[in-house]
Amino acid sequence: MKRITWKMVSTEAKLLLIGIPVLLWTIIPIYHMVLFSISPRDQATSGRLWPKEPTLNNFRLVFEQKHFYLDYFWVQLGNSLVIALSVGALTLAVSTAAAFAISRLKVRGGRTVMNLALFTYFIPAAFLAVPMYKTMSNYGLLNSQWSLILAMVTIASPYCIWVLKQASDKLPLELDEAAKMDGATALQLFRLVYLPLMVPSLVAVGTYALLLAWNEYLYAFLLLSKASSVTLAVALGNFVAADDSPWELLMTTGLIYALPPAAIYYTFKRYMVAGLTAGAVKS
């Protein structure tokens, strides 16, 4: 049996003294949202820790689109999904091709392309929003979902190319030489050797791009405006425009909107953390 000493007790106490505030700080805004979503309208703001009569009625109201803020709930949820999936797929295609060309095929000027991409990555997207808005209007793409998809691919790909290039540079060069010796074409090398070895990084960057698009608010509300074409993020933002907003419905919709990214994050946590830390920690 381990002897319990005073030193051990004080260490545990110190850890708890940090852990409890951290837990409260983290959970309160989220718990507040959950509390709203299970409270009847007149009890949501009572200041109680748990509603007197918890209910799932808010979820029913949202799913049945029983409020004029929610007239397009399912369409908007679908928009968010289609846009996120398109951005994920397109970003993955564009950045995998570029990273392969730069890292393995050593395309001329590859270093410059990489630096340009990195530069784009570091310029905050909020600063590119105004020129991007003008550009999309010039291209006649405003209010088309393509504008948001293309803008998000532009914002997501630099980081993806960089992470993929880092991972790809680590694959042994002998692989390519052996493939070349055997008379393999670049495409065969890509398909049979490169892609299978890169799966973890591909999952990480694909998820990154998908979540970036699903979570995006600024570009979505600038580029899209019709109630039937906006994403759920924009619809949530529109709720607060009026004073008489149904908070409990907003929080319920917000919770539904927040669940998929959280689920994806926890499912791919291993890949995400490895990919992201490889991205940020190195240096």
Place this chain on the structure above:
Amino acid sequence: MTSWEKWGLFLVIPYLLVFLVFVIYPVSYGLWLARDPQSYVRLFADPIFFRTLINTVIFIVVAVNVKMVVALFLSGFFLHTRWWIKLLSLIFILPWAVPSIPTILSMRFMLNPEWGVINTLIFKMTGLDGPNWLGDPTLALAFSMLAHIWKSLPFWTLILLAGRMAIPAEQYEAASVDGASSWQKFRFITLPSIRSLYLTSVILSMIWTLGDFNSVYLLTGGGPADMTHVLATLGIRYLRLDQVDLALASVVVALPLVLPLVYFMMKRLSK
């Protein structure tokens, strides 16, 4: 040109097209639209602009440093192996894993002076009306910074935790044998090992914080009376008022703030 070189060119072209059409063109077009000196005169004459600059500087100096110091501290906390700390680390990551719109709106409701849960509790306990949290420019900016810290603290804690875990355990064991205190271990082993990572993180966090639109816009909307705008929201404000030239001028004015930080990061990463 060999077939491999041809493939290389072919595969890099899609990204180059994206870059030309959606980065080079917008940036050049934006700079061209922002060429009129008159726009800058009008921008500097706008009292909101001056206030915005101050807010932005407060944001990147105070919010970023507070966040990084806390992240450094918490990374040490999460290093401890306890079952409940492992569980807590899963919960702790939530703010970063969920989108910021619903959570920031949730905070906004908590802070509502009439119905918000904070003032309801204050009234229940003291019988007094709580302050109008977001109606005061200083408080509103402080809460925007808190929302920002709430959202991004988990990410930086994770990064610094990874940095700390890369330090060989033998170094700490050797120090323990020599009777070093935990402060001495932190000061002479941890700090030197993660100094460079910490500095990079601060700079990168400053860049991202400069571009943080949501924490301010969704919590305060720039209000009250446009007193809590930062550079990331100011451009959008002008755009919504249909003053595109001012919007672009405000972005150009932000460049001297952003570019040195970007230069630093580029230097770091191309090493």
